[in-house]
Amino acid sequence: xxxxxxxxxxxxxxxxxxxxxxxxxxxxxxxxxxxxxxxxxxxxxxxxxxxxxxxxxxxxxxxxxxxxxxxxxxxxxxxxxxxxxxxxxxxxxxxxxxxxxxxxxxxxxxxxxxxxx
Amino acid sequence: xxxxxxxxxxxxxxxxxxxxxxxxxxxxxxxxxxxxxxxxxxxxxxxxxxxxxxxxxxxxxxxxxxxxxxxxxxxxxxxxxxxxxxxxxxxxxxxxxxxxxxxxxxxxxxxxxx
Numbered sequence: 001x002x003x004x005x006x007x008x009x010x011x012x013x014x015x016x017x018x019x020x021x022x023x024x025x026x027x028x029x030x031x032x033x034x035x036x037x038x039x040x041x042x043x044x045x046x047x048x049x050x051x052x053x054x055x056x057x058x059x060x061x062x063x064x065x066x067x068x069x070x071x072x073x074x075x076x077x078x079x080x081x082x083x084x085x086x087x088x089x090x091x092x093x094x095x096x097x098x099x100x101x102x103x104x105x106x107x108x109x110x111x112x113x114x115x116x117x
Numbered sequence: 118x119x120x121x122x123x124x125x126x127x128x129x130x131x132x133x134x135x136x137x138x139x140x141x142x143x144x145x146x147x148x149x150x151x152x153x154x155x156x157x158x159x160x161x162x163x164x165x166x167x168x169x170x171x172x173x174x175x176x177x178x179x180x181x182x183x184x185x186x187x188x189x190x191x192x193x194x195x196x197x198x199x200x201x202x203x204x205x206x207x208x209x210x211x212x213x214x215x216x217x218x219x220x221x222x223x224x225x226x227x228x229x230x231x
Binding site for chain 2 (some may be wrong): 004023036042044051090105106107108109
C-alpha cells in the first residue's frame, strides 16, 4: 500500500520568505500527486496536481511543486509567502491502477504553516 | 470548482446515540463519494468508498455496522455513526467525484461525543 510522509509538522515563516514543504511517497507504480490546502474553518482546496508530463507543476496562488521520480518526492514551493497563506497543507497520492479508477487518496499528516506579518 | 456541501458542520451528541452526516454535490452528479476521518494531529484516513446505487466498500479496520453509508442518489451520500462513543469524536470529511471529474471535498463535520 502507498504511504505519504510530510516531515515538517509546523513551519513558521515571516512574510516574503520562501517556502518549501517536503512530501515523500512510497509506491512503486504510476501515481498521481496532489497538494491540498485547508484554511482555518474551510474545506480542503486543491492547490495543484501532477498526473504526467512536465514534472514542474504550477498551481493556484503562486504555488508550484516538482515531481522527482527518483526521490519519490513532490515538494511544494512558493518564492514569497503572504500572511494569507497561513493554513494546513496536505500532500496526497492516488495510485489509479491500484484503485481501479477511484479517486481514493492517501494523505500525509499535513504541515501547519504559520506566516508572521 | 464544483461544490460539495456537508451538513452539519459540527455536532455534539450523547454517547450511545446515532448521528447522520450528509454530503451533497450541488452542481454535478457524484458517481463516487469518499468518506474520510481525521483524528487530531493525524492525517485524513479513508474510511469507505461508495458508488451510487451500490454498497459501500470499507477500508480495513473500519466497522461497516458502525459507520453506515448510504449513496442512494447521484447528489447525496450519508454517513451514520451508530451508537456513537467518545472515541468516535473526530473530523469527518466527504469528497465526491463525477464520472469525468476529480474529487472535490466538503467542509467537514466536527463530531464530539460526550
